[in-house]
Amino acid sequence: MPTSKVMSLNEAVDLINNGDLITISGMTFFRNPMSFIAALVNSNKKDLSFVDREPGFGLDVLTAANKLKMIRAAMATFEHFGLSPSVRKAAERKQVDYLEDTCGAVIAGLRAGAQGVPFMPVRGVIGSDLVKIHEERNTWKIIKDPFTNEDIAIIKAIEPDVAVIHVHMSDEYGNAVILGPRYEDELKIRAAKKVIITAEKIVDKEELKKRNAETLSSTLIHATAVINAKNGAWPTAMYTMYEADYKAIKEYYEYAKEGRAMDWIKANLIKRWY
Amino acid sequence: MSSRPTDIMIKCLGSFIENNEYVYHGLDSILPQLAMVYAAKYLKKDFIWHSVAEPFLIDPSKLRVRPSTGDPYSEQEGITTLTTIDAFDIAAKGKMDLMYFGAAQIDEESNINLTVIGSYEKPKVKLPGGAATAYLYPIVKKIVIWARHDPRVLVKRVDFITGNGSLRINNNLGTYLCTNKALIEFKKGGPILKALIQGFDVKDVISSTGGMKIQVPNKVDEIKALNDEELRIINQADPYGLRYEENYG
Numbered sequence: 049m050p051t052s053k054v055m056s057l058n059e060a061v062d063l064i065n066n067g068d069l070i071t072i073s074g075m076t077f078f079r080n081p082m083s084f085i086a087a088l089v090n091s092n093k094k095d096l097s098f099v100d101r102e103p104g105f106g107l108d109v110l111t112a113a114n115k116l117k118m119i120r121a122a123m124a125t126f127e128h129f130g131l132s133p134s135v136r137k138a139a140e141r142k143q144v145d146y147l148e149d150t151c152g153a154v155i156a157g158l159r160a161g162a163q164g165v166p167f168m169p170v171r172g173v174i175g176s177d178l179v180k181i182h183e184e185r186n187t188w189k190i191i192k193d194p195f196t197n198e199d200i201a202i203i204k205a206i207e208p209d210v211a212v213i214h215v216h217m218s219d220e221y222g223n224a225v226i227l228g229p230r231y232e233d234e235l236k237i238r239a240a241k242k243v244i245i246t247a248e249k250i251v252d253k254e255e256l257k258k259r260n261a262e263t264l265s266s267t268l269i270h271a272t273a274v275i276n277a278k279n280g281a282w283p284t285a286m287y288t289m290y291e292a293d294y295k296a297i298k299e300y301y302e303y304a305k306e307g308r309a310m311d312w313i314k315a316n317l318i319k320r321w322y
Numbered sequence: 323m324s325s326r327p328t329d330i331m332i333k334c335l336g337s338f339i340e341n342n343e344y345v346y347h348g349l350d351s352i353l354p355q356l357a358m359v360y361a362a363k364y365l366k367k368d369f370i371w372h373s374v375a376e377p378f379l380i381d382p383s384k385l386r387v388r389p390s391t392g393d394p395y396s397e398q399e400g401i402t403t404l405t406t407i408d409a410f411d412i413a414a415k416g417k418m419d420l421m422y423f424g425a426a427q428i429d430e431e432s433n434i435n436l437t438v439i440g441s442y443e444k445p446k447v448k449l450p451g452g453a454a455t456a457y458l459y460p461i462v463k464k465i466v467i468w469a470r471h472d473p474r475v476l477v478k479r480v481d482f483i484t485g486n487g488s489l490r491i492n493n494n495l496g497t498y499l500c501t502n503k504a505l506i507e508f509k510k511g512g513p514i515l516k517a518l519i520q521g522f523d524v525k526d527v528i529s530s531t532g533g534m535k536i537q538v539p540n541k542v543d544e545i546k547a548l549n550d551e552e553l554r555i556i557n558q559a560d561p562y563g564l565r566y567e568e569n570y571g
Binding site: 075077101122124125127128129136139140148150174177178181228229232285297 | 349350352374375376377388389390391392393394395403405406407410413414436437442445447448449450451452453454455456457458459460461482483484485486488489564567568
C-alpha cells in the first residue's frame with residue numbers, strides 16, 4: 049500500500065521554500081484554498097512568486113500579508129466590488145513585480161508544464177502590447193511556424209514549484225475529486241513539482257469508487273500532501289457545498305482599501321485555522 | 323419604474339445575439355450576463371450560453387445576478403461543466419461567435435486597454451488586467467464592447483494595447499461598442515455612429531470623447547427605452563439592481 053500523505057497545515061507549509069513559484073486552485077471568489085493561505089500568512093515564508101489565470105480573494109490576502117515578490121496573472125479582480133485592493137496598491141507602489149498575462153497564454157503555459165514540453169503555441173495574442181513585455185521577460189516569443197512560415201506566439205512552460213488545490217474530497221493518498229467548475233486546476237496539478245491537496249473531507253477508497261473514479265482530478269501519482277480542511281475555501285465558494293460569502297468578501301475589501309487587510313485576516317482567517 | 327441608460331445598454335448588447343451562436347461572457351460582466359438573459363427571454367434567441375462560470379447549457383430564466391459573473395450558483399440547471407480551457411480551445415478553432423469585453427479605454431482603431439492608465443512601467447492606475455482580451459480579441463468572430471461614454475474612455479489612442487483592434491478591422495471581424503449614450507461600429511475608416519440611446523443626441527455623443535472622432539452618417543437609429551416586459555425580464559434576473567451600481571446611469 050502507498051504511504052498516507054495526510055498532514056497538518058503547518059507540515060504542508062514546510063513543503064514550500066522561500067522564493068518558490070506557487071499557484072492556487074479556483075478563481076476570484078471560488079474554491080480558493082483559504083485554509084492553506086491562512087497557514088502561509090501565519091508562517092515566516094516569504095518572497096514567493098504567484099501565477100494564476102483570474103485570481104481574486106486568495107491572491108489579495110497573500111499580497112496584503114506581504115508574502116509575494118512577483119505576481120503573474122491575466123486579471124486580478126474583486127469584480128463588482130472593484131479592483132483587487134491590495135494587489136492594486138502593491139503593483140502601483142512597485143512593492144511587487146506584476147506581470148500581466150492573458151487567459152489563453154496562462155492555460156497554454158500550464159499545458160506545456162503538464163505535458164513536460166518546453167513551450168506551447170497559442171492563437172491570438174499577436175498585436176497586443178503584452179507581447180513586448182513577455183518577450184523581454186522571456187516568457188513568450190513570436191516565432192515562425194516551421195510548417196507554414198506564419199508568425200505564431202509560443203508560451204514557455206509554466207511549472208509551479210507548488211500547486212495548492214482545494215477539492216471536495218480526497219483519500220489519504222491524494223486521489224481527489226472536484227465537483228463542478230474545475231478551471232485549470234487539473235493542469236496545475238499536472239504541471240507543478242509538488243501538489244498540496246486540501247480537502248473538504250477525507251474519504252476511503254469505497255467512497256471514491258461510489259463517486260465514479262472517472263472524475264478524479266488528482267491521483268496519488270500527482271499529490272505530495274493531503275490536508276483535512278472542512279470549509280477550507282471560506283469565504284470563497286465550494287460549489288455544491290456552500291456559496292461565496294459576499295458579505296465577508298465585501299467586508300475584507302473595505303478593510304483592505306483602508307490599509308487594514310491584516311486586521312481582517314487575523315480576526316477571521318488566522319483565528320479560524322489557529 | 324422606467325428604464326435607465328444601463329437598461330438600454332443591456333438591450334443594445336443583447337441585440338447582437340443570433341440563433342445558434344456560441345456566446346460567452348467573462349468575469350465582472352453583469353451587463354453582458356443580463357444581455358444574454360434579454361436575448362434568450364425577450365428576443366427568444368436560441369443560442370449556446372457559456373461563460374467563465376463553467377456550467378454549460380443553463381436555463382436563462384433561472385439566472386440571478388450576483389457580485390461575481392463567475393459564480394456557478396448564478397447560472398443554474400446546466401447539464402454539465404464545460405471548462406474555460408474548452409471555451410478557449412473552441413475559440414482558437416474559430417467557433418466562438420460572440421464575446422463581450424469591457425474597456426477602460428478604447429480608441430479609433432478599436433484597440434482596447436484594460437491593463438494600465440499611464441505607462442506599464444510607471445502606472446498611474448493599475449487596472450485589473452485584460453483577462454482573455456489579448457488572446458480572444460483577434461480570433462472571436464463578433465465582439466461587442468461595453469464602456470462608459472466618457473472622454474477618459476473614448477480616446478484617440480489607448481495608453482496600452484491589451485487587445486489589438488486594427489487586426490480585427492483588417493480581417494473584417496465585427497467590432498461594436500455599446501456605451502451609455504450610443505452604439506458605435508468600428509470599420510476601416512474609423513468609428514461610425516449607428517444608433518443613439520434614447521435621451522441623447524448626436525452632439526452628446528461626439529462632444530464627450532477624449533479625441534476619438536466618431537463619424538455621423540445621414541441615418542442614425544435610436545435604441546428606445548425598454549417596455550414593461552423587457553424591464554420585467556431584466557428585473558427578474560437582477561431584482562436588487564446590481565447593474566445600476568456599475569455606474570452607467
